[in-house]
Amino acid sequence: MVPEVARVSVPGHVTGCFSVHRDPDPQIAGSRGAGITLTDGATVVVDRTGSRDLELDGTKTTMASVEHVLATLDVEPAVQVETAVPVGAGFGISGAVALGVALGANAVYACGHTENDLVAIAHAAEVEASTGLGDVVAQARGGAPIRREPGAPPHGTLDGIPAGGRIEYVTFGELSTAAVIGGDTGAINDAGAAALRTILDDPTLSAFMSASRTFAREAALLTPSVERAIEHVVDAGGEATMAMLGDTVVALGTGLSDAGYEPAACSIAHAGVQIEAGSGYFS
């Protein structure tokens, strides 16, 4: 029995370091790098009985990544999204919504795709919308993903840092992903490759944070607010880095609280994207 409505939970994803890999095929294009998925992300409800529409936290909007996914699947559902984190601030919400819509639409229209198919569709949508290069594959996996090879399945290769725990974050504002990844990425790619080597040599959260800080500085992506906050956390004995690409700082444990900030808190997500009960659960 095919359900009318599917509810999909997608973790947020903060990239700490990355290098850009362009390719004419959007399933092969992507990024290498490392990040952490967060229990604070997005919930996506896909309803095939509603009229074609996208509501983000109660407000009608459009998202290019979602348009691409719906065009690929050739379906026109009503989509409602609730986010636990700000959009445009480095939490990968455009990727989360693309991925959630892909899994939800597959369930309610019985499209017959595997998870890898749906991840590839959402990844390509993100790349074509210039809103991200590695969030979707990370959000499909959960944990602390290392993107060893760029692109969607079967092209990309993921690994992970075997660790988890509490994460704190503070957002100072938005940054444009398209402006950065569409520009000259020479310095980013050199710094990103070096950071990835460091993390693969020492796959711990502490090394991830430290290598990502170096990356942010060498790639000249630090904003003044984030640079100051990182300094405060490190001075207080903690570990913090910048969320790529947002004016956002993330810290391990109570790093931001200890430094006198009033952060939001969540955890590294154990699970990747998941369809929830009551939504084509046995489809």
Place this chain on the structure above:
Amino acid sequence: MVPEVARVSVPGHVTGCFSVHRDPDPQIAGSRGAGITLTDGATVVVDRTGSRDLELDGTKTTMASVEHVLATLDVEPAVQVETAVPVGAGFGISGAVALGVALGANAVYACGHTENDLVAIAHAAEVEASTGLGDVVAQARGGAPIRREPGAPPHGTLDGIPAGGRIEYVTFGELSTAAVIGGDTGAINDAGAAALRTILDDPTLSAFMSASRTFAREAALLTPSVERAIEHVVDAGGEATMAMLGDTVVALGTGLSDAGYEPAACSIAHAGVQIEAGSGYFS
């Protein structure tokens, strides 16, 4: 700071259909097939301050897969395992313990491995112990894993059925995995390849159950108790199949209850193996 004790949760894993792929390299050997991971699995506590020992549900024992993992990592911790399901009954507990010990030992001895490294070590240990060919890679992933290509990372390739929900099961007794996968697997491999094609054409839990039933019959692996129970569930309008390799039947939703059995119940696991809080969480 390296913790003294790590606690790792590992889902159970029921294979519905499989084909055997032998190779001299235990990281390349494995199986193709499909299965479901279960919230009922094993919890593994690894303690580097204790003396070298393995306790399974309070009883001292030895497990060949664990010996292999500890030898590879060259460490000698105390290991305590609690299981939610019977051992030797098709729930992949030997794989779960091998994987849990690998992640736990990596955390408390700061071995510096990535998740893929640890999955490969545990997979090879299972293969060398002849206790399984595909449980470890599935348990690392969670969900309803499709093993498209056999072996550990970076050799194997996983996909998934985008679905979930309640699972019921009844165990009638044990079966020996080593006796089956060490014997003539010609009929198994033909039936397993056909079942996998069916599931990839229609990646739903319903098709998984039906293709796995056909596999069990064609591979001549059905036990009388399981055959009877599957018939009862299907007659009552449900979906059930056999857990490979155990004298165990698994059903979607309330399939076994509806057929008059008194089953245990759990859910398809959203997450794969995970290190829990208080156990090197930020390592």
